Amino acid sequence: xxxxxxxxxxxxxxxxxxxxxxxxxxxxxxxxxxxxxxxxxxxxxxxxxxxxxxxxxxxxxxxxxxxxxxxxxxxxxxxxxxxxxxxxxxxxxxxxxxxxxxxxxxxxxxxxxxxxxxxxxxxxxxxxxxxxxxxxxxxxxxxxxxxxxxxxxxxxxxxxxxxxxxxxxxxxxxxxxxxxxxxxxxxxxxxxxxxxxxxxxxxxxxxxxxxxxxxxxxxxxxxxxxxxxxxxxxxxxxxxxxxxxxxxxxxxxxxxxxxxxxxxxxxxxxxxxxxxxxxxxxxxxxxxxxxxxxxxxxxxxxxxxxxxxxxxxxxxxxxxxxxxxxxxxxxxxxxxxxxxxxxxxxxxxxxxxxxxxxxxxxxxxxxxxxxxxxxxxxxxxxxxxxxxxxxxxxxxxxxxxxxxxxxxxxxxxxxxxxxxxxxxxxxxxxxxxxxxxxxxxxxxxxxxxxxxxxxxxxxxxxxxxxxxxxxxxxxxxxxxxxxxxxxxxxxxxxxxxxxxxxxxxxxxxxxxxxxxxxxxxxxxxxxxxxxxxxxxxxxxxxxxxxxxxxxxxxxxxxxxxxxxxxxxxxxxxxxxxxxxxxxxxxxxxxxxxxxxxxxxxxxxxxxxxxxxxxxxxxxxxxxxxxxxxxxxxxxxxxxxxxxxxxxxxxxxxxxxxxxxxxxxxxxxxxxxxxxxxxxxxxxxxxxxxxxxxxxxxxxxxxxxxxxxxxxxxxxxxxxxxxxxxxxxxxxxxxxxxxxxxxxxxxxxxxxxxxxxxxxxxxxxxxxxxxxxxxxxxxxxxxxxxxxxxxxxxxxxxxxxxxxxxxxxxx
Ligand code: Z2T
Numbered sequence: 064x065x066x067x068x069x070x071x072x073x074x075x076x077x078x079x080x081x082x083x084x085x086x087x088x089x090x091x092x093x094x095x096x097x098x099x100x101x102x103x104x105x106x107x108x109x110x111x112x113x114x115x116x117x118x119x120x121x122x123x124x125x126x127x128x129x130x131x132x133x134x135x136x137x138x139x140x141x142x143x144x145x146x147x148x149x150x151x152x153x154x155x156x157x158x159x160x161x162x163x164x165x166x167x168x169x170x171x172x173x174x175x176x177x178x179x180x181x182x183x184x185x186x187x188x189x190x191x192x193x194x195x196x197x198x199x200x201x202x203x204x205x206x207x208x209x210x211x212x213x214x215x216x217x218x219x220x221x222x223x224x225x226x227x228x229x230x231x232x233x234x235x236x237x238x239x240x241x242x243x244x245x246x247x248x249x250x251x252x253x254x255x256x257x258x259x260x261x262x263x264x265x266x267x268x269x270x271x272x273x274x275x276x277x278x279x280x281x282x283x284x285x286x287x288x289x290x291x292x293x294x295x296x297x298x299x300x301x302x303x304x305x306x307x308x309x310x311x312x313x314x315x316x317x318x319x320x321x322x323x324x325x326x327x328x329x330x331x332x333x334x335x336x337x338x339x340x341x342x343x344x345x346x347x348x349x350x351x352x353x354x355x356x357x358x359x360x361x362x363x364x365x366x367x368x369x370x371x372x373x374x375x376x377x378x379x380x381x382x383x384x385x386x387x388x389x390x391x392x393x394x395x396x397x398x399x400x401x402x403x404x405x406x407x408x409x410x411x412x413x414x415x416x417x418x419x420x421x422x423x424x425x426x427x428x429x430x431x432x433x434x435x436x437x438x439x440x441x442x443x444x445x446x447x448x449x450x451x452x453x454x455x456x457x458x459x460x461x462x463x464x465x466x467x468x469x470x471x472x473x474x475x476x477x478x479x480x481x482x483x484x485x486x487x488x489x490x491x492x493x494x495x496x497x498x499x500x501x502x503x504x505x506x507x508x509x510x511x512x513x514x515x516x517x518x519x520x521x522x523x524x525x526x527x528x529x530x531x532x533x534x535x536x537x538x539x540x541x542x543x544x545x546x547x548x549x550x551x552x553x554x555x556x557x558x559x560x561x562x563x564x565x566x567x568x569x570x571x572x573x574x575x576x577x578x579x580x581x582x583x584x585x586x587x588x589x590x591x592x593x594x595x596x597x598x599x600x601x602x603x604x605x606x607x608x609x610x611x612x613x614x615x616x617x618x619x620x621x622x623x624x625x626x627x628x629x630x631x632x633x634x635x636x637x638x639x640x641x642x643x644x645x646x647x648x649x650x651x652x653x654x655x656x657x658x659x660x661x662x663x664x665x666x667x668x669x670x671x672x673x674x675x676x677x678x679x680x681x682x683x684x685x686x687x688x689x690x691x692x693x694x695x696x697x698x699x700x701x702x703x704x705x706x707x708x709x710x711x712x713x714x715x716x717x718x719x720x721x722x723x724x725x726x727x728x729x730x731x732x733x734x735x736x737x738x739x740x741x742x743x744x745x746x747x748x749x750x751x752x753x754x755x756x757x758x759x760x761x762x763x764x765x766x767x768x769x770x771x772x773x774x775x776x777x778x779x780x781x782x783x784x785x786x787x788x789x790x791x792x793x794x795x796x797x798x799x800x801x802x803x804x805x806x807x808x809x810x811x812x813x814x815x816x817x818x819x820x821x822x823x824x825x826x827x828x829x830x831x832x833x834x835x836x837x838x839x840x841x842x843x844x845x846x847x848x849x850x851x852x853x854x855x856x857x858x859x860x861x862x863x864x865x866x867x868x869x870x871x872x873x
Contacts, residue, residue, distance in 0.1 A: 064106060064283065066148045071155040078102045087159050095161055096169040099152075100232040103142050104277075111277045111286035117871050118197050122363055122373060124866050126191070126198040129352055129386060130379035131345070132181030132328070133188070133202050133289060135276075136688030137170040138233050140532050145193070145281040171226045172689045174208035175291075177332040178607045179522075179714050180418050182688065183493075183852075184379055186714075189525040190856040192280030192287045195868040198856075201352035203344060204234075204274045204291035207327040212646050212685040217662030221330075221649050234274040234291070241272045242354040243297070244347050250438045261396055261439055269321050270295040271351030281527055284871050292351045294324035331648045332607045333424045339432055346437050349386045357393055367398050371411035375864045378487070380418045381426045381479035387413060387447070387486030388440035395443070402446070414489035414863045416520070417480070419711050420497070420505045421611070426479040433477045444482065448472050451485055455512070468508050484509050484516070489863045491520045494712035494733040496753060504757070520859055521733055522712040523852030526553050529718045534696040536575045537722065541844060544568060549848070556848030559841065569837040572723060576840070579697040579722075586693060587681055593669060595679050599638035600830055603694055603719070604702035605686050608645035608654040611709035615657055615799065616812045616819055617641070617702055618664060622780045623820060624678055625668050632673045637827045640679045642694060644686030656798035658682070663789040691715075696722045700826055703728040704819065706810040708753035710734075721847035723840035725829070727822055729815070733850070740846040745839045747829070749822035750815040759811070767808035770816070777816055 079090055079098035090098070118125060143149040153163040176182060184200065191198035210221035248266025252259050271292040278287040296304075296318045305313035323340060324347050356374055365373060378384055387409060394405035434441045448471040459465045467473060471481045484490050484506065490513075492498030498519035502510040510517055531538040542549050545558035562568035580597040587593050604617050621641055628634055643661050647654030665680035683690055701719030703710075703726055710732040720726060720737060728734040729750040738746050751759075759765045771777055781803065783789065784796040803813070830836050860866050 064146050064148060066151050068151050068155045071148070071151055072158060074102055075099065075155065087161065092165065093169060096166040097232065099166055100139055103139065104232060106146060107142065107277050107279055107286060110284060113871070114286045117869070119362065123197045123869055124373050124375065126196070126375045126377060126864050126866060127201050127352065127356060128184060128187060128198060128377045128379060129201050129349060129383035130181070130184040131202060131382035132176030133184045133200055134176030134181035134688060135173055135185045136528065137167065137172050139170050140167050141528060142279055144527060144532055145279045147283065171229065172687060173226045173231070174224055174687050175205055175328060177209060177330065180380060183522055183714060186523065186525040186852040187856060188278045188287070188289060189527060190852040192278045192285045193282055193527065194853060194856060195280060195282050195285045195870060196856065196860055196866055197287070197869055199287050200278070200289035201348065202291050203325050203348045204293040205325055205328045209328055209330055209646070210649070214662060214682060214684050217659045217666065219647055219655050219658050233276050237273045237275060240355065241270050242351050244269045244271050244350045246343065246436060248438065250442065257399070268297060268300070269324065269347070270297045271347060273355065285869070290355070292325065292348050294321055294347060296321045333419060333421055333609060334648065335424055335426050337429060339436065342428060342432065342436050345382055346385050346389070346440070349383050350389050353386060353389050353393055367394070367400065368404060368408070370408050374412055375414065375866065376412050378413060378415045378483060380416065381483050384415065384479040384483035385440060387482050388443045391443045391447070392439055409486055410488050413487040415483040415487040416491050416493065417501060418493055420500055421709065427476040428479070430472065430475045430477060444471055444477065447485065465508055469512070488516060489518060490516050491518050491863070492711065493520065493522045494736060495519050495521060496735050497711045497732060500708060500753070518862060520855055521736060522714050523850050523855035524714050524717045524721070526721060526848070526851045529695070530721050533692040534579065534722050536578070537696070540571055540575065553848030553851035553853060557845050559845040563838055563841055569834060569841065572837050572840055576697070576723060583694060583697045591681070593679065593681060595640045595681065596638050596676060599640045599679070600699045600826070601642065601697050602639055602700040602702065603642040603698040605642070605644035605683070605691060605694060606715050608647040608657060610653055610802065610810050611706050613704050613706060613810055613812055614643060614645060614661065616704055616815060618657070618661055619780050619812065619816060620820055620823055621664060621668070621678070621680060622783060623776055625674070626779060628674050628677060632675065636677055637830055638677050640681060642681050642683060644683040644690055644694065646686060652798045653802050656796060660789065660796055660799060667789055691718070695719055698722065698724040699830070700724060701726045703734050705729060705731045707731040707751050707756045717847065717850040720843045720850070723844050725826070725839050725843065727826060740849055741842050745842045747822050747825050749818040751811055756811065765811065765814065767803060767813045770813040774817065777813060
């Protein structure tokens with residue numbers, strides 16, 4: 064937008080005075096922040112209304128991205144960047160004696176997601192709006208997001224996340240757009256003059272109240288909507304529940320149970336728990352979202368049969384897969400369509416993304432729970448299942464194994480992935496290798512049945528948040544050197560390669576990285592009182608804590624290094640700082656035990672004079688979007704070391720690459736595509752391939768003892784986990800020991816250990832050649848444009864959603 068510094072200052076001072084009845088000299092920092100936020104909100108509002116009116120007027124096909132999670136991170140700086148007024152605002156505030164960066168830190172970071180899946184949804188929102196696509200988000204307004212992590216004596220403690228304690232600046236409540244969601248009760252099908260109709264009795268009705276957040280594009284005109292629903296007790300219900308009789312307890316219990324639905328985000332990133340409340344959350348936002356979409360569609364006055372020409376609905380993993388049943392219900396029961404028409408519309412409207420092949424993450428609801436919670440949906444799903452079995456048995460005759468593997472209801476469970484696949488016209492994985500595994504193994508039978516539905520869409524990240532916002536100096540350099548064509552097409556980052564032999568550019572890269580490292584040095588000193596060396600290699604593994612992500616492999620190498628240095632304190636190694644950031648699901652004992660190990664090892668190493676500060680270990684508490692924005696721009700080495708075949712894609716790998724780190728990786732997920740881009744000389748690859756892992760799993764031929772017996776270094780490390788080296792309590796690391804000795808090292812940590820050590824040595828050698836290292840960084844940055852979510856979204860738009868970019872002027 065066009066805004067002069069003086070105009071901004073005038074607007075700001077006025078806003079501050081009108082809202083808080085104070086001048087800039089008296090106002091608290093908090094009020095200064097709030098006034099800025101409210102002003103920026105004003106700047107956005109007009110375009111928001113215009114965007115919506117335009118979509119309706121032109122009847123644009125609109126996409127709704129249904130997701131349990133949206134991990135947005137702080138929004139104020141993104142709004143400033145996308146409005147293109149950050150510099151003006153910063154200068155204007157400085158004139159008033161206010162530091163913009165200090166105000167930005169005051170914004171709460173809404174953590175409405177667990178990890179990659181939620182952050183991907185947020186990156187997609189940014190790309191949709193920035194490219195001018197009509198695409199919105201639909202989810203839940205959790206009162207409490209992902210827990211805040213505190214480390215106490217090396218253990219993870221979970222604290223309640225209370226991001227709504229202060230009013231959230233960016234949401235607008237829309238009570239007039241409330242819809243009703245029905246749970247439980249009994250449904251009978253009754254013959255009426257209008258045909259068969261469901262009659263409900265004894266069910267519970269809940270209000271879904273929308274809160275809208277503007278998603279502002281960088282294209283200066285599009286403002287899409289993220290609509291999050293909150294669960295409330297309907298007003299009529301309040302009387303019916305005891306107020307009249309003075310039975311307040313009954314009323315309070317009821318209100319509590321209803322509001323529970325949008326109280327808190329489940330903190331599991333990759334395991335399915337089968338909790339009733341979770342099922343209610345899923346149906347709650349899906350039903351509310353679909354009802355809202357249908358209401359909006361009616362205003363277009365188009366035939367219901369053309370629904371999928373105007374609406375596309377994307378389901379982000381199986382959490383919203385119940386949409387298949389709910390859309391059918393709305394079309395059959397509310398719109399009065401016949402089965403075949405309703406089914407045709409449903410399949411054409413829905414598309415599904417799979418984010419994992421881990422068996423323990425698959426959503427399978429107990430049949431009885433499902434039936435009690437959403438009886439009408441279960442009826443419909445049973446009919447979908449019946450028809451599906453009929454179709455399959457026609458095709459495969461008596462091959463019951465095929466029916467068993469693909470049908471929805473099986474063994475007393477409702478299998479949500481099967482429902483999603485059968486009810487969608489498109490099914491995609493999130494990286495090439497992941498999609499191949501889906502097609503060839505996990506979903507092979509479905510692939511044979513519906514080959515045309517399967518496609519790959521490799522994940523991406525928005526360079527606006529992960530480069531422009533998190534690493535502004537590097538962004539400036541890339542744009543300046545690679546040309547303005549980068550602004551609209553990140554693939555043009557490749558022009559940066561021209562500077563591969565330009566010592567000035569390489570020096571500048573070095574300086575920028577160093578400054579980013581110094582920021583982290585200051586942060587760590589201030590927060591943990593640990594001194595770290597900005598000249599050391601910053602080796603970073605930040606992501607959720609999980610067995611398959613193998614933080615344990617990383618720690619084992621650190622212990623190995625420690626042992627070497629203890630044996631020979633004179634050993635000449637390149638100084639390194641190992642950073643970890645990771646939350647463990649509260650009930651995941653192994654993961655929590657690994658956190659304790661990292662902190663115990665850190666404590667020993669950081670305080671051992673023999674080590675002479677050659678290595679340091681830092682655990683960054685409460686890893687989330689905000690900490691990521693601090694640490695990723697400072698990373699030299701990006702640890703992407705999952706057991707091959709387990710990480711569907713990974714997106715942190717892309718963020719590090721874009722910020723000029725060198726990837727140390729297994730050939731898993733999108734690492735494979737990063738490798739294809741940068742080539743053998745600009746990445747360090749090690750370990751089992753996914754084929755090797757899958758073969759070992761299939762043949763059950765892996766025995767960790769074979770490895771252990773022939774590797775004294777590993778023997779020593781495992782001994783140290785119970786001999787008091789890292790904890791006085793010799794039982795301390797029993798979950799980890801059981802993971803190896805009891806479960807047999809299911810993620811092949813021991814198997815890949817020596818390859819990993821070797822790869823780490825290679826990193827040292829590469830790093831010692833300063834120029835060579837900087838050239839590797841440059842190559843990585845140049846190729847990172849490929850992994851912008853703008854590219855991913857363009858492909859979704861073209862192949863799956865069939866939507867076009869909208870330019871309001873035209
Ligand atoms: C999640 O973050 C991911 C997968 C899930 O499967 C659930 C959650 Cl919360 C149900 C991650 C994948 O692990 C990661 O590889 C991928 O990059 C990310 O989703 C986005 O696709």
